[in-house]
Amino acid sequence: MAVAEPLTAMLDSAPETEPWPYIPELLEQPVPRFTSYPPATHFQDGVGDEQYRSALEAIAPGTPISLYLHIPYCNKICYYCGCNTGAANRKTRLDAYLGALEKEIELVGGILGGRAKVKHIAFGGGSPNAIEPVQFVRLVDRLSTIFSAANPEISVELDPRNFSLEWALALSACNVRRVSLGVQTFAPHVQRAIGRIQPFAMIEECVASLKMRGISTINFDLMYGLPQQSLADLEETVETAIGLHPSRAALFGYAHLPDMIPRQRKIDSSLLPDTRLRFEQAQAGFRLFTAAGYEAVGFDHFALPEDALNIAHKNGHMRRNFQGFTDDDCNILLGFGASAISQFPGLIVQNEKHAARYRSLASAGKPAAAKCIEKPEQSRRIGAIIERLLCDHQAVLPAIFRSRLSAAPLNKLIRQRLVSWDGKRLAIPDHGRHYSRQIAAALTELLKDAPTGDDRTLLPG
Numbered sequence: 001m002a003v004a005e006p007l008t009a010m011l012d013s014a015p016e017t018e019p020w021p022y023i024p025e026l027l028e029q030p031v032p033r034f035t036s037y038p039p040a041t042h043f044q045d046g047v048g049d050e051q052y053r054s055a056l057e058a059i060a061p062g063t064p065i066s067l068y069l070h071i072p073y074c075n076k077i078c079y080y081c082g083c084n085t086g087a088a089n090r091k092t093r094l095d096a097y098l099g100a101l102e103k104e105i106e107l108v109g110g111i112l113g114g115r116a117k118v119k120h121i122a123f124g125g126g127s128p129n130a131i132e133p134v135q136f137v138r139l140v141d142r143l144s145t146i147f148s149a150a151n152p153e154i155s156v157e158l159d160p161r162n163f164s165l166e167w168a169l170a171l172s173a174c175n176v177r178r179v180s181l182g183v184q185t186f187a188p189h190v191q192r193a194i195g196r197i198q199p200f201a202m203i204e205e206c207v208a209s210l211k212m213r214g215i216s217t218i219n220f221d222l223m224y225g226l227p228q229q230s231l232a233d234l235e236e237t238v239e240t241a242i243g244l245h246p247s248r249a250a251l252f253g254y255a256h257l258p259d260m261i262p263r264q265r266k267i268d269s270s271l272l273p274d275t276r277l278r279f280e281q282a283q284a285g286f287r288l289f290t291a292a293g294y295e296a297v298g299f300d301h302f303a304l305p306e307d308a309l310n311i312a313h314k315n316g317h318m319r320r321n322f323q324g325f326t327d328d329d330c331n332i333l334l335g336f337g338a339s340a341i342s343q344f345p346g347l348i349v350q351n352e353k354h355a356a357r358y359r360s361l362a363s364a365g366k367p368a369a370a371k372c373i374e375k376p377e378q379s380r381r382i383g384a385i386i387e388r389l390l391c392d393h394q395a396v397l398p399a400i401f402r403s404r405l406s407a408a409p410l411n412k413l414i415r416q417r418l419v420s421w422d423g424k425r426l427a428i429p430d431h432g433r434h435y436s437r438q439i440a441a442a443l444t445e446l447l448k449d450a451p452t453g454d455d456r457t458l459l460p461g
């Protein structure tokens, strides 16, 4: 392929005040979420138990770790949802699931034997508050008893539609410090179109109740690209959200994949915003949050200056894992529950996705791993570069990879001034951040077949 001029000649970074360029062919390109490298689509089926056990046994005493617990149930299923979740309409099914979860916790805890130190515990789903508050308290208690967990930071995703005073009390009793609320949109007609009715007063009350109990680190998940959502709807939602003063917010683009996610067929695709409007909505969210004093973090998060995510971002410690951008810097994450993912520096393991199959495995005291991928050194290096690029908006490339950057399509992205290259470092300017995943996709395409070289040539120089 032709390279017209050395890339080092294209170094000059664009001024940070440039407007976002609108490049529809890039915006319409499907790209991974890059919550892991290699991505989940590369995991191998039917393996993982032995690899998971070996990785657990290799954890050295005192190693800091994080835990993730997946509750794959919701009281009401939203049409747009791409999560692994089902209806929480049968108490016996939820009770059986929690019993299986406790068995898995005991199994893994037994292998670990108290060696690791639990720093963070995250509850996600689904909706963790689809279970009873007392069941949540019991789960936290089991984790604290079985693992070495002295005052871990606990975070919980919450569905405001199922929030209650009892939940506020349970969270406070468990010393939960951080919650994430699924808000998505405040526009009533958009809420109807996505099957998620939650009036403003419900969110307001939820926030007040949490703050009254000392839980002030609150994230809002918001969405653009929703059916019947106009630019004004998006702007009003963001302004209303800012008025409730969350410490951080994420603004995700809705991905309409009805062939893969049958529940999305309830959404009329003719009512979805087009590429241009989606772009304008994302840009408006960025403009409104940053004008209100939030810092843009990663490519879709906003955080107040004092928020831990923003501080981690500023210090270059922010990470990206299966939960998205995080200030959790543990290198080991153990996942529990159906579809939960465990991450080690050299291994990723995913549990059985199907909740009923997971229940029968875990409740019988069997390992629940269903797929995994081992990460050779080269994958780890590429994964580390992608993580730094997405979190810090820049990454130094080891010498062995540098010659590959002259190839399309990264070369084209550099010419479009979405990313710059100075011979050692790739950097994404503010106006290119919206294209971060497209840049990461182009980079991984170039690096995946790079020669491994010896260790000296792989060192950043």
Ligand code: SF4
Pocket (backbone or CB within 6 Å): 073, 074, 076, 077, 078, 081, 082, 083, 085, 125, 126, 127, 159, 182
């Ligand atoms: S509450 Fe969240 S996890 Fe549950 S269906 Fe709605 S979007 Fe999905």
